[in-house]
Amino acid sequence: MKIEDRTFIISGGASGLGQATAQELVRAGGYVAVLDMNDDNGAAVVSELGADKARFFQCNVTETESVAAAIKGTVAWVQETGKPLGGVIPAAGVSLPxxxxxxxxxxxxxxxxxxVMAVNVTGTIDLVRQALPHLAAAAGSPEDGERGVVVMVxxxxxxxGQRGQVSYSASKGAITAMTLPMTRDLSRFGIRVVTLAPSLFESAMTSLMSDKVRKSLEVPRRAGRPEEFAMAARQAIENVMLNGTVIxxxxxxxMPSKL
Structure with missing residues (x-):
């Protein structure tokens, strides 16, 4: 899918991997609806990316009314800009070891x-399901009829999963398990589904780890950088042959069994 002149919805878009993805998509000529709970961070991201290219919507993904309001605001913004929806990237996530x-x-x-399940699983599926009717209504690509992309995290x-990660591993295992059936559900609408499964990446979540723990996990060389995740997200959007897969x-x- 062509990123240029299309709008992408990103939850957790005001920090970490979500923010890096927003930055990458804007560099590629796209527009981003940044969904997050932190107003200050959201305002800072929009200031950095430009108010013409980014719009912030305060959103708590555990509350379906909040998600609905963010989707409604995004659709109204799309109507203003004339830049159709191209995809949704539910990147909001938490861990409580x-x-x-x-x-x-x-x-x-x-x-x-x-x-943890409410944010990572229900929050993901709720954002995706509420965005889908608008993606399906978009005009398909003249080359292959593609209308949109879902990139899950x-x-x-x-x-x-390591010791102490039952809830987090269960939530992320659910995301991987729903990838293929979601792909099969959406293929007739011209919507692809790709899931990215990062390991240790520099983020607000991993910043809480001690230096000793971080060093034990940095194999073979180092933790991933947010921009490297964003590069993969961009490829998932642009490469039409990536579909129904977990990368x-x-x-x-x-990961070792315990830290």
Missing amino acids: STMLDRHNQPLSLPDFNF ASAAAFE RLDGGMR
Whole structure:
């Protein structure tokens, strides 16, 4: 899909991997609707990218009304600019590490588990499903009839989750598992689905790790950089042959069983 003069919805777009993706798509001539909870960060991203190329929408992906409002605002903006929707990138995510039983013999917190699932799984599917009717209504590409792309974000933890990552691994495993059936559902509408599964990348989440932990995971060389994730997201959008697949973006890293 051609990025230039198309609009892309990015949740978690005001920080980390989502922000880097917004920057990359604007460099490629695209427009971005940045969805995030942090107003200050959102305003800063729009200031950097330019108000003509980016629009911020305050959004809590765990609240379907908030997602609906952000989608409605994006559609109104698209009507103003005349730059049709090209895709949706649900990049908002959280992690609350906890073992199934802690040292005091207390079980995993169910509210914490539900929160991670609400953001990472329900928040992903809700944003995608609410954007889809607008993607499906877009004019198809004259070359192949393509109307849009969904780029979801999983994690290496979906394949080799570590100790204390039951909730996070479950949420990212769900993203990988829904990739193919979603592709099959949407193929007749000219909408592709690609999932990226990064390992250790520089982000707000990984910044909380100690230097010792980070060093133990930097195999073979170092953590990934946000711009490298963004490059992969751009390729997922532009390369029509990427569809129905989960791409590991890990530099050969394989997570150990515990930190």
